[in-house]
Amino acid sequence: MNASVPPSTGATLSYEQAGVNYDLIDPLKVAAQRAAAATAVNVAAHGFTEVQASRGESAYVVDVGPFYLASIVECLGTKTLVADEMKALTGKSFYAGIAQDTIAMAVNDLITVGATPLVVQAYWAAGGSDWFGDAQRAQALVEGWKKACDVCGVAWGGGETPALAGIVESGRIDLAASCTGIISPKSRLSVGDELAPGDAIVLLASSGIHANGLSLARKLTERLPQGYLTEVEPGLSYGEALLAPTVLYSPVTEALAKAGVTVHYSANITGHGWRKLLRHPSKMTYRIHTVPPVTPVLKFIQQHAQQDDREAYSTLNMGAGFALFVKAEDAERTAQIARDAGVPAWVAGRVEAGPKQVVIEPINVTFGEDDLALR
């Protein structure tokens, strides 16, 4: 079983066709996860304890006494290739948004365990010193990075700006961010032990493709009459629509904590699309009665890649960038707090006893246990 590859049929453009082969990555991942798990004894030697349930979650958590410590490193992926192409086509620099995307990849994962992000470190590895010679682009990256830190309430601690000719391609940059946070009070820890049938599922809006599915999105330009300049809607090119920066969700989770709303579990909807709703290890059914409006660029991708709903929702976020699982009585309040923080939100479904599956009723699609193997 290799469920990391989306189901693919006929003339649709799938992830494997777009050049990502999870078969080759997964054995390494399994070996690495096993070796990593065996290092838990090392924190124990310092008198601390790892939160074992965080293994397999989006961020790693250690109990350091007065609070939990959470940490993560995340890669942006290949979204810069779209920014570079659009710069060549339009003269505009999109690197302020790219900076936000990179921080979002780390912060939106870190908050799933209940953490308040505190410090972000920048990892900007260029193909050569000359990358940094484009002052407009470099300035956009710096300003966008700082702005995203301010939105998330994190300190930008520092980082690395190596020039890696021979490893990173000339003219390109490999962007990543690490993030450290704390979970305080400790009751904010959300690694899934509180999730239960009866809980509500609240979905938070995405701004577009975010930073997952870009290999597919880039490949798709080959099929478009004007490539990245093809219009998604009047006045909005495909390239520009793809480059809408990823929503930063930590203002929502911080507002929820301040309001005293307990989050039972969270899922950052990134790669694997809505199959990420199956992330929790338990066998439960996630029944969705309301799907958010699909962001125009995602509708456009689905249409031009000739994907049916099953394929599209298994790969892309389809309008929902983050899922919060809360007590049923907190559902409406949770959605309202998100909206007050500027993020559209919907009470979209509920958790039920039953087989492990997500049932998306409005589009008649079900993903079962075999459709996601993340652990």
Add this chain to the structure above:
Amino acid sequence: MNASVPPSTGATLSYEQAGVNYDLIDPLKVAAQRAAAATAVNVAAHGFTEVQASRGESAYVVDVGPFYLASIVECLGTKTLVADEMKALTGKSFYAGIAQDTIAMAVNDLITVGATPLVVQAYWAAGGSDWFGDAQRAQALVEGWKKACDVCGVAWGGGETPALAGIVESGRIDLAASCTGIISPKSRLSVGDELAPGDAIVLLASSGIHANGLSLARKLTERLPQGYLTEVEPGLSYGEALLAPTVLYSPVTEALAKAGVTVHYSANITGHGWRKLLRHPSKMTYRIHTVPPVTPVLKFIQQHAQQDDREAYSTLNMGAGFALFVKAEDAERTAQIARDAGVPAWVAGRVEAGPKQVVIEPINVTFGEDDLALR
């Protein structure tokens, strides 16, 4: 003034000739440092305080109440290119050592502020999924990573293994590590406020070139009769000598803490070689009376790159990978504790009132304030 570029003369092979242009990187660094410094208010909003003196140090520190939190992300650099070349020439995989190098880059920087490293995250960005298809190499990377974590007493929390075709070159991998630690008790914080004239300088042995100066080292193969297979000493090729894994120094700093030795300041001797001894912001003179034996591969590089001592010590670690600044009466004990932890060490000099300079008496070389501009 751009002192980041080593002084270069005549037919010597300098860093600039090896393709690293700091002129282009530095303006971005300055802009980034300024923007980052302005985000300190964000941790203040959470009721915490940044340790301002850690700005400009090797790791960023936040006061979170019961202890300090330190974090960092560090890149390996281009040492993998040597490993790849040596694999082609000898069939041997050197990726276990490469893993240790990567962790050393992060851990050896994190400990300079007095932190106990707790969690490491892996960042392994390959040029394509096929990188992970070489099972022997992937396995070596995993095993070396785990072993280095065990040596440093850190938990391997997780990480990222993206396939970045179009950004990372095909067949290559961009390796980095993030590390989070705590400084506890808080008296272990060493960001330099305790450094004073009269303190002793203890140098810890390097194992070779470590992971800095590799651009130069790679460029040098063009001048060698058999390239990487040229012998540094009988039975030891240049390539293999370069690939000696970086020493992990956290067992030494942890042993010092356990023994109750207060470290006033530390410097990880990486890029900029011995000019790193000038890292502390104050104006003081660092007088070195004893230089460690020069590791054979570094002597070989100096000789074949036709560098004088001034150039060599301004670029390479020349046998000393880490410097500890301690009270004079703790000097011998510090060196002995390091040796007991398996790392050769020398009481090598002292801190004096005077102009900002490092005076390396045995080789008659002095680096002044203008020779290092890191902040």
